Amino acid sequence: MFPSLPGLPVWRRPAGTPTLGFIDGQVDLLVVGGGYQGLSAAYHAARLGLKVQVIEARGLGEGASGVNGGQVIPGLKHDPESLRQLLGEEAGQRLADFSAGTADSVFDLIRTEGLDVEHQRNGWILAAHTESALQAAVRRNRQWRMRGADVRLLNEAEIALLIGAQGYRGGWLDRRAGAVNPLALIFELARLATRSGAGLLLNEAVTDLQRRGSLWVASTDSGRTLLAKKVLVATNAYSGALIPGLAESLVWLHSFQIATAPLPSTLLDQVLPGGQPVSDSRRILVYYRRSPDGRLIVGGRGPMREPRSKEDWAHLERAMLRLFPALRDVAVTHRWFGRVAITPDYLPHLHEPAPGLLMVAGCQGRGIGLMTALGPNLAAYAASGDARVLPLPVTPLRPIPFHRFRRIGVAAHVAWYRLLDSLER
Template identity: 60%
Template sequence: MVAGYQAESVWAERTFAPLASDALKPSEKVDLAIVGGGILGLSSALHAARSGLSVRVLEAAHVGDRASGLNGGQVIPGLKYDPDWLLQHFGEKRGESLARFGASLADGVFDLIQREELDVPVQRAGWIQAAHSEAALRAIEQRATQWIARGVPAKLLSAAEVTRLTGARGYHGGWLDPRGGAIQPLAYTRELARVAVDAGARIAENTRVTALKRENAAWVLKTADGRSLSAKGVIIATNAYADALVPGLARTLLPLHSFQIATAPLSDALLSSILPEGQVVSDSRRIIIYYRKGPNGRLLLGGRGSMSDPADASAWAHLEHALKRLYPALTSVPIEKRWYGRVALTLDHLPHVHEPEPGLLVAAGCQGRGIGLMTGLGPRLVEYFVTRDAELLPFPPTPIRPIPFHAFRNIGIGAAIAWYRLVDMLEK
């Protein structure tokens, strides 16, 4: 992570078999090159290899070292926006397609784990969105009503029901979406890599792509160690770790740090009163807090943190404060794990798909739903690459439009996080 403080995720407690990493050979040629070995890149690689394409995945670090293996593991259905909004803003045809795509995302993850027999711990008791204010509760009621009208057996929750299901204090109510759940994200990412390799994809770890250029009918990718790869098409799956490889891409995204903590294993008495039925929770705050039970009887809690890399454990103090506010009984329970990863948001809170040139595809912007979204988006990108049928893409490709004054983003985002955190605290 950073010099001066060793951050370690709870997911890394598990031992994984070495990945069959395959170093890039000089001047290789493939049908599809994928830059980034996270969930999007690996989902794309698996589908492409199963479709008969030759595939190379180039990962700058190790598979699972970044956001795909460091997130909270919550699998949340839907998109940031609800079905009615999608229909209003995209029209009947595209809006309905987006709503169906969002509705399929959680099922897609759990079905893939079962179908491929992935060695991934799963808990699927549903997702609770808890309202921190009366205004938030009204918005949540509208969301739940829309999904119930679409046949989802969701349930509106009173304040008392939220308290019973979470054991947490201070919520006004919420809703329970049974489609949601949780996985072990590092195991999921590593297992995606394993089955992609078994299907014929080849993965090169510690291989940073430093240049990308169109030459005649192919794309040529240059790596930091001076090697090259020629491909008919390229998928850029770097998300929040986007750099200058695609001009302007990094300046379309707002990179944030998602910080997380894990308690020491809890006693049976505490476990019986905290999330007794195993749901995952995220609340309605502008700077959301999300939590779940983790391995070995721990409670895991996360939220947005400092824009700078942490130097010591105090960088997680805001999460420890939130934990004690929600669960006063945990005040004396030690925090044993602290970690963080980088996530990417977009200004319109929608995932973006770009095709700057034919055969060069980019997808980025998870909005807190990366596991389901990137699992589902990968096959769609591959199908579009093969068929050129734009109807297969859930999100219409848009031009790369850098955010104005992007260089000042850290100052602005840091100030906004502090302000919204204060508003969330005062709001009733």
């Protein structure tokens, strides 16, 4: 039987550890959830002089923040023109401007604070496996080049040279992007937050939130209580019943990953010789990168249930060999999985269902950059109450109709899309 979260990722933990602590009495901001969003907001709020407490139900990095693929991608699933159509000219432009700089936020923080996080910033490739996918890349390239972004199209020969895999019609290179050790980043964000004065409590769940006058009263499963002027619920794919309707507004999926043994030197020039992380354009996303110690890491969607055996990762091994047949004799040494959340419109959603109760959910594969970059904005809003500092519009919390049946529908769609992908060459 394979273990449940966090699984067996290959990521190194940094040497430094955050200081744990609980602030008795009253705080300015309670953060529920210790992922990128929660810890970034806590760090920036503490720097603004707010008294901040973070409470995380698990250990650091045991959710999606520690078991993801480490790709740091700016932008969103929707391109700038689509954002303006969906949200209106002003709100769409504001979100497009913000999303353009999300990778900058991560890499600038690593550099300015000297964080112990392995990283590289030589771009990210969206690989187009069909002509229609290539035309979508052409449209994306046009929109971002008009905004001055450092991006370009790749033809069939160029993408084969950079990736080492055959069969792609072309692709799109976004040089603003890169990759990090995601587990190291979450530990270093926690260290920054606690060093700045935030309290951090791990392996303890907030089980109840009640409004009492102008304050929020939080209770935990260990019997603690805390008063807070404002609360940020940063639980995303791990949202439960704490906020009615939040979990039901999201579709969660399992992201499965495998890692090989370190590649022999004879294969390093054949497997991702350009060093960029890659996302495939297939309906069922496949993404891959080289790790700092020279392994190939491949990720993609897995079963809706928790894994039962190695066979639940077999589809990723098949994808790996389809892309890189030379790896047939290279062992797969690590297998792990985590939960991610998407929204029906593929946009991040910001809600404030009651005064002083804030939440952002829905990463759509952009979580590291998006949620880390949101930290300063959420902190500024907690300090000032001025919604103009928020790059996202505040929207009502709307549960998805028939949400209890969503897993069945998603599983059916995944199976159907995987069949369609297998028929396309």
